[in-house]
Amino acid sequence: MSMIEIKNVSKWYGTFQVLTDCTTNVEKGEVIVVCGPSGSGKSTLIKVVNALEPFQKGEIVVDGTEVNSPKTNLPKLRARVGMVFQNFELFPHLTITENLTLGQIKVLGRSKDEAVTRGLKYLDRVGLIEQKDKYPGQLSGGQQQRVAIARALSMDPICMLFDEPTSALDPEMVNEVLDVMVGLAKEGMTMMCVTHEMGFARKVASRVIFMDKGRIVEDASKEDFFGKPRSERAQQFLAKILHH
Amino acid sequence: MLGNFDFNVIERSWGYLFREGMTFTLTLTALAMTGGIFFGTLLAMMRLSSIKPLAWIAGVYVNLMRSIPLVLVIFWFYFLVPYIGAYLIGSSQPIKVGAFYSSVITFTLFEAAYYCEIMRAGIQSVSRGQVSAGYALGLDYWQVMAKVILPQAFRNMIPILLTQTIVLFQDTSLVYVLSITDFLGAASKVAQRDGRLVEMYIFAALVYFVICFGGSLLVKQLQKKVAIVR
Numbered sequence: 001m002s003m004i005e006i007k008n009v010s011k012w013y014g015t016f017q018v019l020t021d022c023t024t025n026v027e028k029g030e031v032i033v034v035c036g037p038s039g040s041g042k043s044t045l046i047k048v049v050n051a052l053e054p055f056q057k058g059e060i061v062v063d064g065t066e067v068n069s070p071k072t073n074l075p076k077l078r079a080r081v082g083m084v085f086q087n088f089e090l091f092p093h094l095t096i097t098e099n100l101t102l103g104q105i106k107v108l109g110r111s112k113d114e115a116v117t118r119g120l121k122y123l124d125r126v127g128l129i130e131q132k133d134k135y136p137g138q139l140s141g142g143q144q145q146r147v148a149i150a151r152a153l154s155m156d157p158i159c160m161l162f163d164e165p166t167s168a169l170d171p172e173m174v175n176e177v178l179d180v181m182v183g184l185a186k187e188g189m190t191m192m193c194v195t196h197e198m199g200f201a202r203k204v205a206s207r208v209i210f211m212d213k214g215r216i217v218e219d220a221s222k223e224d225f226f227g228k229p230r231s232e233r234a235q236q237f238l239a240k241i242l243h244h
Numbered sequence: 245m246l247g248n249f250d251f252n253v254i255e256r257s258w259g260y261l262f263r264e265g266m267t268f269t270l271t272l273t274a275l276a277m278t279g280g281i282f283f284g285t286l287l288a289m290m291r292l293s294s295i296k297p298l299a300w301i302a303g304v305y306v307n308l309m310r311s312i313p314l315v316l317v318i319f320w321f322y323f324l325v326p327y328i329g330a331y332l333i334g335s336s337q338p339i340k341v342g343a344f345y346s347s348v349i350t351f352t353l354f355e356a357a358y359y360c361e362i363m364r365a366g367i368q369s370v371s372r373g374q375v376s377a378g379y380a381l382g383l384d385y386w387q388v389m390a391k392v393i394l395p396q397a398f399r400n401m402i403p404i405l406l407t408q409t410i411v412l413f414q415d416t417s418l419v420y421v422l423s424i425t426d427f428l429g430a431a432s433k434v435a436q437r438d439g440r441l442v443e444m445y446i447f448a449a450l451v452y453f454v455i456c457f458g459g460s461l462l463v464k465q466l467q468k469k470v471a472i473v474r
Binding site for chain 1: 371381387391395
C-alpha cells in the first residue's frame with residue numbers, strides 16, 4: 001500500500017480548474033519533488049493531500065485513510081502529516097519552545113514535560129537549541145524555517161509535505177534549510193516537496209513530478225527527468241532553470 | 245464672575261460623587277467591556293464563518309445595533325427584558341430585572357456589535373497562512389481560534405479595543421434615562437440640590453476629560469509597543 005495515493009484528482013476555484021485529473025502515488029520512504037511553472041497547481045496538489053484545500057473530484061488516500069470521506073477525522077489525519085510552508089508560519093506570539101509543543105500537547109495529548117523534551121530534541125537536531133526561549137521574530141528566515149521543520153517533526157509524522165520551503169529565503173539561507181531536508185530524506189522520511197531547487201532534486205529525489213496548467217505532465221525517476229524529459233514543456237522548463 | 249462660584253460643593257459631595265457615582269460608572273464600563281468583547285468576539289467568528297446562516301444572523305444583529313441610538317436601545321431593553329426573561333423561563337409574570345442588570349445587559353449587547361467589528365478586523369489581520377499552519381498541526385477550529393488566531397487578533401487590536409472602551413465609558417452616562425445614579429447622575433443630583441449647576445457640570449466635564457484623555461494617552465503608548473513587538 002502506498003503512503004499517499006492520489007487518483008484522478010480535479011479541483012476548481014469557482015469555474016477555474018486548478019487541478020485536472022492528477023494521479024500519482026508516493027511509496028513509503030520515497031522523496032518526491034514536485035516542480036513546474038508558477039500557477040501550475042503544484043502547491044495546490046500538496047495542499048489537497050492533508051485537506052488544507054478541498055477538491056471536488058477523485059480520491060486521495062493517506063496511509064489507508066480516505067482524505068475526503070466525511071467519516072475521516074481531519075485533525076487526526078493532519079496531525080500525522082507534517083507540513084512546512086513557504087512563509088514558515090511559526091506562531092509569532094509564542095516562543096520557539098511553545099511553537100514546538102502546542103500541537104503535541106493539544107493534539108497528541110502529551111504532557112508538557114514530554115512535549116518539551118521531544119520538541120527540544122528536534123530543535124537541537126536542526127541546530128537551534130540555544131534559540132529555544134526566543135520569539136520567531138527574533139530569528140532569521142532560515143532559522144525560522146528550520147524551527148518550522150522541527151515543529152512538524154516533533155509530531156512524529158508518517159510523511160512530510162514541503163510547500164516551496166526555500167522560496168521566501170535569502171539566497172545564503174537556502175542551504176541551511178536544504179541540508180536539514182537532505183538529512184531527513186537520507187533517514188528514510190517519506191517526503192513530497194514542491195521546490196525549484198534542482199540540486200536538491202538531483203541529490204535525494206526518488207521521482208520528479210512536473211506540472212503544467214494543473215496537470216501532471218511528467219512523473220519520472222530523476223535520472224529520466226533530468227536526462228531525457230519526454231514532454232516539450234518540461235524540456236523548456238529545465239532549459240530555463242538549469243542554464244542560468 | 246468666578247467670584248460667585250462655590251467650588252466647595254465639590255468637596256462636600258466628594259464621597260457621594262465618587263463612592264457611589266464613579267463606582268457605578270466604572271463597574272458598568274468594566275462589565276460591559278468584558279461581556280461586550282466576549283460576545284463581540286463570538287459575533288465576529290460568526291460573521292466570518294463559512295456557515296452562511298450564522299454569518300447572516302450576526303450581520304443583521306450588528307447592523308441593527310449600530311443603526312439605533314443607544315438611548316432607544318436602553319429604553320427598549322429596560323421595558324422588554326422583563327417580558328423576554330419571563331417568556332424564556334415560562335413565567336406568566338414579567339421577571340424583575342432591575343435598572344442595574346438591565347443596563348449591564350443593554351450595554352453588553354450594544355457594545356458587542358462594535359467590539360464585533362473590531363475583532364473581525366483583528367481576526368482578518370492574521371494571515372491565512374497562520375490558520376493553515378494551525379490546521380496542519382492537527383488543531384481543530386476552536387483550538388486554532390483560541391491558541392493561534394485570537395491571541396494575535398487581540399494583540400493587534402488592543403489600542404482600538406481600548407479606544408472603544410473609552411467611548412463606552414462616556415456612553416454609560418446615558419443610564420440617566422433609567423434614573424440610575426452614575427457619576428454624571430450623582431453630579432447632576434448634587435447640582436440640583438445645591439443650586440450649583442455650572443460648578444458641578446464643569447467639574448463633571450473635567451473628570452471625564454482627565455480620565456478619557458489619560459486613557460487615550462495610554463492607548464498611544466500601547467500602540468507604539470504593539471508596533472515594536474510586531
